[in-house]
Amino acid sequence: MSIWEKLTSIPREVIMGLVFIAILIPALNPLGLPLMVGSMSQAWYDTVDDMPAGSILLFDIGYGSGGYPSLGPGNIAAFHQMFEKDLRIVIMATALEGSMMYPLIMAGVKPESNYGAVYGEDYVFLGYIAGGQTAMAGVLGDLHALASTDYQGTSLSSLPLAAEVSGADDYDLVVYLTTSGDTAEGWVYQAYSQYNRPLIGGMLSMMTTSMKPYYDSGQLLGLMDGIKGAADMEFLTNHPGDAIVSSDILSFTQALVLILILIGNVAFWMQKGGGK
Amino acid sequence: MAILTPNRLVPLVAFILAWVATYMAIQMGKQGKIKIRRMPALDAIEEIVGRSVEMGRPVFDIIGMGTFTDLYATQTIAGLSILSYVSTLCARLGAKLYAPQASVDVLPVAAEIVTTSYRMEGKLEELDVEEQLPYLSGTQFAWASGIIGMAARLKPAGNIMIGPFWAESMMFAETFDRIGAMQIGGTARLYQIPFFAALCDYVLIGEEMFAAGAYVSGDLQQIGSIAAQDWYKIAALALGILGALLATAGVTIIGDLLLM
Amino acid sequence: MVSMDPQIWIAALLTLAATSYAFRDNKAFKFAEFTFIGVAAGHQIVMGIKNIRDYGWSHLMQGEMIYIVVFLLGIMLYARYHKEYYWLYRYPIAFLVGNGIGISIRAGIHSDFTLQIAQTATPLIASTAMGSINNIITFVGVITALSHFIFTYEGMHKDALGWGPKIGRWMILLALGASFGNTVMTRFGMYQGRVIFLLREWLQIIA
Amino acid sequence: MDYRRDIPLAITFLVGIVAVLDYYTTLESVTNTFTVIKNWGVVLQAFALGLGAVNLFRVHGKRLSERTREDWMFSGWLLLMMVLFVVVGLGTGKYDTSTQYNWIYQALYLPLGATMYSSLAFYMAYGSYKVLRARNFEAALLFITAVLVIIGNTPIFPATFPGLFHLREWIFGPIVSGAYRGIRIGVGIGAVVLGIKTLVGLETGYLGRR
Numbered sequence: 040m041s042i043w044e045k046l047t048s049i050p051r052e053v054i055m056g057l058v059f060i061a062i063l064i065p066a067l068n069p070l071g072l073p074l075m076v077g078s079m080s081q082a083w084y085d086t087v088d089d090m091p092a093g094s095i096l097l098f099d100i101g102y103g104s105g106g107y108p109s110l111g112p113g114n115i116a117a118f119h120q121m122f123e124k125d126l127r128i129v130i131m132a133t134a135l136e137g138s139m140m141y142p143l144i145m146a147g148v149k150p151e152s153n154y155g156a157v158y159g160e161d162y163v164f165l166g167y168i169a170g171g172q173t174a175m176a177g178v179l180g181d182l183h184a185l186a187s188t189d190y191q192g193t194s195l196s197s198l199p200l201a202a203e204v205s206g207a208d209d210y211d212l213v214v215y216l217t218t219s220g221d222t223a224e225g226w227v228y229q230a231y232s233q234y235n236r237p238l239i240g241g242m243l244s245m246m247t248t249s250m251k252p253y254y255d256s257g258q259l260l261g262l263m264d265g266i267k268g269a270a271d272m273e274f275l276t277n278h279p280g281d282a283i284v285s286s287d288i289l290s291f292t293q294a295l296v297l298i299l300i301l302i303g304n305v306a307f308w309m310q311k312g313g314g315k
Numbered sequence: 316m317a318i319l320t321p322n323r324l325v326p327l328v329a330f331i332l333a334w335v336a337t338y339m340a341i342q343m344g345k346q347g348k349i350k351i352r353r354m355p356a357l358d359a360i361e362e363i364v365g366r367s368v369e370m371g372r373p374v375f376d377i378i379g380m381g382t383f384t385d386l387y388a389t390q391t392i393a394g395l396s397i398l399s400y401v402s403t404l405c406a407r408l409g410a411k412l413y414a415p416q417a418s419v420d421v422l423p424v425a426a427e428i429v430t431t432s433y434r435m436e437g438k439l440e441e442l443d444v445e446e447q448l449p450y451l452s453g454t455q456f457a458w459a460s461g462i463i464g465m466a467a468r469l470k471p472a473g474n475i476m477i478g479p480f481w482a483e484s485m486m487f488a489e490t491f492d493r494i495g496a497m498q499i500g501g502t503a504r505l506y507q508i509p510f511f512a513a514l515c516d517y518v519l520i521g522e523e524m525f526a527a528g529a530y531v532s533g534d535l536q537q538i539g540s541i542a543a544q545d546w547y548k549i550a551a552l553a554l555g556i557l558g559a560l561l562a563t564a565g566v567t568i569i570g571d572l573l574l575m
Numbered sequence: 576m577v578s579m580d581p582q583i584w585i586a587a588l589l590t591l592a593a594t595s596y597a598f599r600d601n602k603a604f605k606f607a608e609f610t611f612i613g614v615a616a617g618h619q620i621v622m623g624i625k626n627i628r629d630y631g632w633s634h635l636m637q638g639e640m641i642y643i644v645v646f647l648l649g650i651m652l653y654a655r656y657h658k659e660y661y662w663l664y665r666y667p668i669a670f671l672v673g674n675g676i677g678i679s680i681r682a683g684i685h686s687d688f689t690l691q692i693a694q695t696a697t698p699l700i701a702s703t704a705m706g707s708i709n710n711i712i713t714f715v716g717v718i719t720a721l722s723h724f725i726f727t728y729e730g731m732h733k734d735a736l737g738w739g740p741k742i743g744r745w746m747i748l749l750a751l752g753a754s755f756g757n758t759v760m761t762r763f764g765m766y767q768g769r770v771i772f773l774l775r776e777w778l779q780i781i782a
Numbered sequence: 783m784d785y786r787r788d789i790p791l792a793i794t795f796l797v798g799i800v801a802v803l804d805y806y807t808t809l810e811s812v813t814n815t816f817t818v819i820k821n822w823g824v825v826l827q828a829f830a831l832g833l834g835a836v837n838l839f840r841v842h843g844k845r846l847s848e849r850t851r852e853d854w855m856f857s858g859w860l861l862l863m864m865v866l867f868v869v870v871g872l873g874t875g876k877y878d879t880s881t882q883y884n885w886i887y888q889a890l891y892l893p894l895g896a897t898m899y900s901s902l903a904f905y906m907a908y909g910s911y912k913v914l915r916a917r918n919f920e921a922a923l924l925f926i927t928a929v930l931v932i933i934g935n936t937p938i939f940p941a942t943f944p945g946l947f948h949l950r951e952w953i954f955g956p957i958v959s960g961a962y963r964g965i966r967i968g969v970g971i972g973a974v975v976l977g978i979k980t981l982v983g984l985e986t987g988y989l990g991r992r
Binding site for chain 1: 597598618619622623625626629630633637674675678679681682683685686690691693694750751753754757758759760761763764765766767768769770771774780781
């Protein structure tokens with residue numbers, strides 16, 4: 040077996056071991072590399088930044104544990120910006136696990152102690168609503184015809200913010216974060232097309248390419264590109280968190296992947312050139 | 316017009332016309348007026364089966380883990396049409412086919428399709444459904460491990476993967492590549508296409524798989540609806556090209572019209 | 576110091592078991608996978624019942640008797656397991672399918688078709704040279720990619736016109752490459768969340 | 783008329799048409815009707831959430847009672863986990879909001895949900911090494927943008943050469959926008975035609991066996 044042949048087939052255990060090391064080093068010793076903000080995250084930030092204080096937002100937690108490492112940090116940063124700007128947020132979940140994500144995120148944001156926000160006045164959580172696009176259209180259509188309580192069973196009429204909103208026209212902006220393609224498109228169909236609301240959305244990086252046409256046509260005013268978008272948001276809002284730590288890990292792991300790709304290709308062509 | 320929602324006139328017209336177009340195209344399909352282009356991938360399937368016969372090794376046809384009731388039913392159906400074609404070729408040329416299954420809904424239908432192909436070719440005695448169409452598992456990673464295990468054991472010379480695929484796509488493409496199988500991949504789940512495109516000898520991107528499925532099955536209704544979609548794509552091409560050229564010249568009539 | 580919290584320990588061990596598949600299929604992974612399927616189904620039932628209470632039962636309690644029909648339809652969904660009356664489940668499914676399709680295609684033709692064409696029918700020449708080049712590349716990408724997916728006109732794929740679909744396929748592959756690159760980032764971005772958990776919460780090596 | 787097939791087909795058609803009319807018209811009666819349909823849809827979807835569990839009970843309950851397969855203990859464990867969540871969720875009367883439920887969620891569901899797919903990262907590294915090879919022209923096209931995007935996504939490179947980040951941003955500009963808009967138009971019209979066929983009863987797969 041020639042050296043090139045060996046290099047085209049490095050055993051998978053070796054590669055995975057290397058990946059493990061590449062994850063560990065930066066996790067133990069963060070580098071704090073500078074960050075370049077992408078234009079799509081910047082557009083997200085600016086859209087929220089332009090909202091006058093007191094505006095009401097509808098926010099969908101459309102992901103669960105699988106998406107939490109990518110989208111959770113972005114969600115926390117997004118909430119920091121919104122509470123800092125004194126925006127009021129009606130939160131809902133189209134993902135089955137969304138209601139379990141809510142306490143995790145709020146533990147990271149701490150709106151009461153950090154921003155003096157009050158549940159019911161500055162934010163409410165409606166809980167998980169089944170039905171995907173039907174739930175979106177339901178909340179945007181006539182909230183009170185659909186639901187009468189929040190996630191803990193408190194009557195919506197006793198929560199001033201929930202009592203104030205009834206339909207799409209009451210929201211100044213719709214925001215979502217999701218791991219599901221159907222949810223990502225669904226909000227474009229329901230919030231933008233059906234109810235003509237300004238909309239920003241975030242999703243896993245692997246979905247960004249297929250959602251890009253909506254951003255180009257202005258149906259999405261901003262787009263959070265997975266963990267990269269989350270790091271951008273942490274940077275822009277000046278609340279560094281897990282996503283920025285992740286950037287360091289990405290530097291190591293992806294550099295390793297690139298080296299492997301290079302070795303694989305050089306070896307592949309050398310082997311081919313050598314006439315196997 | 317107070318009854319109609321403002322700024323949605325054009326989409327409404329497009330919607331109604333889509334209704335008409337679908338109906339007309341299916342009628343035309345039934346009259347045999349529509350022909351679908353033969354995809355190079357189908358020639359590649361013949362090549363794969365032929366190569367397997369020469370090498371005396373089996374052929375795999377994996378249709379994915381979709382069911383008839385999920386969002387990806389149409390992809391599963393396209394996969395089954397291809398399976399019918401592959402099994403006919405295998406029976407005719409004498410290659411051993413393996414088509415492992417992941418859905419209890421789809422399994423009996425797939426078995427029926429393969430049995431029919433072998434019967435039509437008069438090779439029914441060469442088929443063992445239990446062995447060649449095993450049910451592996453409905454859970455993703457168990458299904459993936461099952462396929463990888465089978466591939467390592469049976470060393471197929473060719474692998475055809477057309478249907479809905481999830482994260483297992485890369486594992487499959489990589490495993491079959493390692494054992495030297497020639498591969499064709501196709502799915503309308505766009506996130507998975509890069510893995511197929513990088514490793515397969517031929518890849519069917521998105522809707523190509525539906526067209527290929529309709530071509531081999533000759534299902535007139537499917538052929539008709541592909542034609543209806545084509546008319547819309549041609550309309551989109553015409554409007555896009557004309558609109559862009561006019562807009563460049565300073566006339567924005569088409570863009571404005573579409574936003575009405 | 577290592578955490579003493581049983582919750583963290585269970586979570587950490589399950590994280591390791593679920594990771595082990597990457598190296599080799601094994602019993603620990605199988606245990607993790609079966610646990611996952613079980614808890615996911617359990618959570619699904621809990622959320623289902625809570626939603627039925629909040630969005631169905633509450634209406635009934637407020638005197639909207641029509642919701643009895645909804646409950647009947649909901650129960651009919653489970654008729655599919657009955658040998659004789661299985662067809663009853665088609666009524667609620669038909670309702671869900673009609674609603675699901677109606678609600679998405681009504682906007683689909685607007686968002687995906689007319690608005691996307693309108694976006695294409697824009698000037699190719701921009702104020703800067705780079706802007707113009709970008710506009711032209713985008714335009715060529717849209718047109719050729721679209722032409723690649725036309726199947727019933729043989730002429731579309733022959734002679735001079737045949738270059739359209741061919742270039743379209745190349746453009747699609749270039750775009751798919753970008754998607755591949757971002758998928759790599761997605762997978763790593765997901766796993767490092769687990770590593771941070773293991774190091775911070777479980778082993779407590781990092782702050 | 784066949785009440786087993788024709789009535790369901792009629793229901794699909796009517797509900798779908800109301801949804802479409804709700805979008806394109808401003809008639810109040812239509813909007814009100816569709817509001818009712820939406821609210822019913824949410825409840826029905828909630829009922830449907832139990833179907834998966836029933837399936838699991840049938841498959842694994844059978845394995846557990848037969849005990850012929852070697853993995854019957856796994857089936858028992860799976861059902862036990864399912865029951866655990868249901869008992870804790872309903873037993874407290876507070877569903878997903880009780881501290882107990884949150885505890886088992888964070889101990890069991892969260893780590894598994896977060897790791898199941900992300901462990902593919904390891905496979906991804908190996909896969910990229912094996913997969914991303916410029917072996918022919920088509921694979922080379924994919925290779926070029928994939929490598930450039932990975933480089934742009936790896937913060938250490940743009941930190942040294944900012945141009946690499948702008949290159950990545952540029953690829954997401956005209957290259958991705960163009961091709962994906964073409965794909966989006968195609969996929970969109972495909973979904974509309976399929977939807978129309980379903981509404982008028984030409985596509986009846988969802989009705990199951992005859």
